[in-house]
Amino acid sequence: xxxxxxxxxxxxxxxxxxxxxxxxxxxxxxxxxxxxxxxxxxxxxxxxxxxxxxxxxxxxxxxxxxxxxxxxxxxxxxxxxxxxxxxxxxxxxxxxxxxxxxxxxxxxxxxxxxxxxxxxxxxxxxxxxxxxxxxxxxxxxxxxxxxxxxxxxxxxxxxxxxxxxxxxxxxxxxxxxxxxxxxxxxxxxxxx
Amino acid sequence: xxxxxxxxxxxxxxxxxxxxxxxxxxxxxxxxxxxxxxxxxxxxxxxxxxxxxxxxxxxxxxxxxxxxxxxxxxxxxxxxxxxxxxxxxxxxxxxxxxxxxxxxxxxxxxxxxxxxxxxxxxxxxxxxxxxxxxxxxxxxxxxxxxxxxxxxxxxxxxxxxxxxxxxxxxxxxxxxxxxxxxxxxxxxxxxx
DNA sequence: AAAAGTTTGTACCGATCGGTACAGGCGACG
DNA sequence: CGTCGCCTGTACCGATCGGTACAAACTTTT
Numbered sequence: 394x395x396x397x398x399x400x401x402x403x404x405x406x407x408x409x410x411x412x413x414x415x416x417x418x419x420x421x422x423x424x425x426x427x428x429x430x431x432x433x434x435x436x437x438x439x440x441x442x443x444x445x446x447x448x449x450x451x452x453x454x455x456x457x458x459x460x461x462x463x464x465x466x467x468x469x470x471x472x473x474x475x476x477x478x479x480x481x482x483x484x485x486x487x488x489x490x491x492x493x494x495x496x497x498x499x500x501x502x503x504x505x506x507x508x509x510x511x512x513x514x515x516x517x518x519x520x521x522x523x524x525x526x527x528x529x530x531x532x533x534x535x536x537x538x539x540x541x542x543x544x545x546x547x548x549x550x551x552x553x554x555x556x557x558x559x560x561x562x563x564x565x566x567x568x569x570x571x572x573x574x575x576x577x578x579x580x581x582x583x584x585x
Numbered sequence: 586x587x588x589x590x591x592x593x594x595x596x597x598x599x600x601x602x603x604x605x606x607x608x609x610x611x612x613x614x615x616x617x618x619x620x621x622x623x624x625x626x627x628x629x630x631x632x633x634x635x636x637x638x639x640x641x642x643x644x645x646x647x648x649x650x651x652x653x654x655x656x657x658x659x660x661x662x663x664x665x666x667x668x669x670x671x672x673x674x675x676x677x678x679x680x681x682x683x684x685x686x687x688x689x690x691x692x693x694x695x696x697x698x699x700x701x702x703x704x705x706x707x708x709x710x711x712x713x714x715x716x717x718x719x720x721x722x723x724x725x726x727x728x729x730x731x732x733x734x735x736x737x738x739x740x741x742x743x744x745x746x747x748x749x750x751x752x753x754x755x756x757x758x759x760x761x762x763x764x765x766x767x768x769x770x771x772x773x774x775x776x777x
Numbered sequence: 778a779a780a781a782g783t784t785t786g787t788a789c790c791g792a793t794c795g796g797t798a799c800a801g802g803c804g805a806c807g
Numbered sequence: 808c809g810t811c812g813c814c815t816g817t818a819c820c821g822a823t824c825g826g827t828a829c830a831a832a833c834t835t836t837t
Binding site: 420421422424425500503504505507508509510512516519520522523524546549550552553554555556557558560561563564565566570573574577 | 714
């Protein structure tokens with residue numbers, strides 16, 4: 394092998410690390426995720442951390458956001474747009490969402506960042522995430538037979554319902570609030 | 586006047602202060618609301634602050650939460666339960682909510698705390714706030730003719746819709762997301 | 778095995794965190 | 808006018824924050 398053979402662990406570590414990083418940010422927020430907590434959660438010392446992410450916390454958070462965005466693009470947005478059966482695509486979205494948020498036991502990191510103090514720093518990523526989701530869902534609903542305006546409104550209701558249910562579930566410490574709400578949203582969407 | 590004549594400014598300050606404190610917590614979260622920011626927002630030095638709130642930040646936040654809870658009890662929960670015309674009480678709730686959240690330009694401090702890192706410290710207050718709201722609304726919907734289960738589900742949808750719309754509005758930096766969603770929720774509730 | 782390059786732990790940095798101590802300012806009352 | 812007690816600005820505290828420097832330890836290449 395000629396090609397530099399760049400340490401394999403670096404890329405591997407990085408990919409394996411992001412989920413752990415994500416959990417720390419998710420549970421403690423951007424400000425609350427101290428380097429101490431991060432080292433504890435990842436098992437990596439500051440040295441390694443700053444070697445992998447020279448941009449520090451900001452870069453870690455940005456990459457975590459990007460990874461989450463990528464997950465939703467792959468597992469939600471694209472299926473919504475490409476499924477042969479639109480209804481199957483939409484059903485897939487609800488299943489993926491339930492999966493991702495661990496049936497309400499997990500909160501939305503993007504939502505946490507949207508409300509948190511570091512909002513401005515990640516405003517663009519946060520905005521784009523919801524925008525992409527809303528557009529993908531609206532388009533799918535149109536294909537499913539909803540009129541343009543109706544689809545846009547319903548899409549907004551679904552996204553808000555999901556985010557709000559996550560907040561309520563966390564507040565009540567009862568994940569069922571989320572699963573119930575999600576089930577009703579799915580039913581409402583399928584009513585057409 | 587015999588009664589001690591306790592400095593009038595203290596109680597007055599305290600009451601007048603809470604809204605300002607609330608704004609700081611709302612905009613920066615519990616962790617993000619540093620004493621520096623608080624002194625700046627209130628115009629009071631640490632000396633005065635700790636004189637009024639010996640319990641420090643934790644006490645400030647707790648009192649802010651209590652004040653907000655009181656506002657909702659007075660302006661939303663009680664009207665929901667006592668209005669002669671139930672529908673008027675419900676309409677009043679939507680108006681009060683739109684007012685309180687400044688048509689979507691303000692986020693919900695209780696929601697911020699629910700998602701934030703200080704969650705555990707204020708878990709009880711956060712839980713009770715949403716519980717009281719949900720119960721008041723459910724009861725009102727029952728009185729308006731909804732069946733018990735239907736009322737409970739709709740109530741959950743409304744609360745989640747409101748919280749979620751606040752998140753989306755903040756994320757999109759577009760308050761209209763909130764007003765649109767709120768209008769749809771109102772319409773849905775009134776459909777019966 | 779020596780050299781080169783990568784990854785890591787550790788010590789340290791200035792800044793800021795929440796909180797405390799306290800001396801004096803200031804206003805009400807005698 | 809003097810006294811007393813609430814109020815407040817300031818200095819200071821230890822802890823922790825995010826981030827940097829760097830030398831030892833490890834890999835990999837020669």
